[in-house]
Amino acid sequence: MLEHGGNLREAARAYDRPLEQWIDLSTGINPHWYPVPATTPNAWHRLPEADPALPDAACAYYGAPAMLPVAGTQAAIQALPRLRAPGRVVVAAPSYAEHAHHWGQHGHQLRQVPYAQLNDAVDECEVLVVCNPNNPTGARIAPEQLLAWAETLAARGGWLVVDEAFGDTEDAASLGAYAGQPGLLVLRSVGKFFGLAGLRLGFVAAHPTLLEKLAAMLGPWTVSGPAQQVALAALSDTGWQQAMRARLKNQGERLRQLLASCGIASTGCALFQWWPEARAEDFHRHMAERGIWVRLFRHAARGIRLGLPPNEPAWQQLEQALIAWNKENT
Structure with a gap:
């Protein structure tokens, strides 16, 4: 099978950190999921x-x-x-x-x-x-x-x-x-x-x-x-859809600006950002050591992809990890 994001159990095993202590940014899946109704x-x-x-x-x-x-x-x-x-x-x-x-x-x-x-x-x-x-x-x-x-x-x-x-x-x-x-x-x-x-x-x-x-x-x-x-x-549910589109566009821009403030020029969409990274494996490891699982691309698109953090504490944890990376590599 090909490698994909969302493989959080692999992260937990590799870094000996319990699943509940990870922030999973390795996919482009909306972290604010639709409230699932009861089925018949x-x-x-x-x-x-x-x-x-x-x-x-x-x-x-x-x-x-x-x-x-x-x-x-x-x-x-x-x-x-x-x-x-x-x-x-x-x-x-x-x-x-x-x-x-x-x-x-x-x-x-x-x-x-x-x-x-x-x-x-x-x-x-x-x-x-x-x-x-x-x-x-x-x-x-x-x-x-x-x-x-x-x-x-x-x-x-x-x-x-x-x-x-x-x-x-x-x-x-x-x-x-x-x-x-x-x-x-x-x-x-x-x-x-x-x-x-x-x-x-x-x-x-x-x-x-x-x-x-x-x-x-x-x-x-x-x-x-x-x-x-x-x-x-x-x-x-058109009401939920309209509100979520606005929310995701704002958060996608927030992620782009956060990366830019750390010297990373990224591209992407409302749900993720990506950039070519010469030290992709090192960045991936740096984040994993801080409980943040990101998507590492080793081959054709050598680089890093980040999805949206699910809440404000996760945003702050990501920002601190990016600041630390920036200080170590400038």
């Missing part, structure tokens, strides 16, 4: 037949014409490469590593291409995969550019796959409204913005014919009954 008692008893109200709510929230609920976008990432005959695939780099990992496992000719070179690569592939905004760097591609690429690829039966897992605070940039056209697939995650990663729920927006093929491949009962009920409440 039979949600745990009945087989989870698909509730049509859930995709309807998702279409309304994401602005897409048709959506398929999946067990996290990870389920779609693993399945999509099996829906096409082997061909030429370009995955934007760096980005969420699972995309390249799975496209490379099913006979496709895979290339990872830097964001700045994607326009030249479109004519040399049948499938282009982009995270927008990107994870981990926060890089963004204008919707107009993405739609132009989607048209070019669709003309020869290709796909543009756009992973918008971190797009909930940037709805104006979403391609969800266009996902009914052939060849454009948009992935959305409930786990990030709503802070419900344990729910394991995401959605795919695409042409209905393609969604039918994906649903057939994934099989029955892919989303649990409790997950359907919780997600339906979260997707319908």
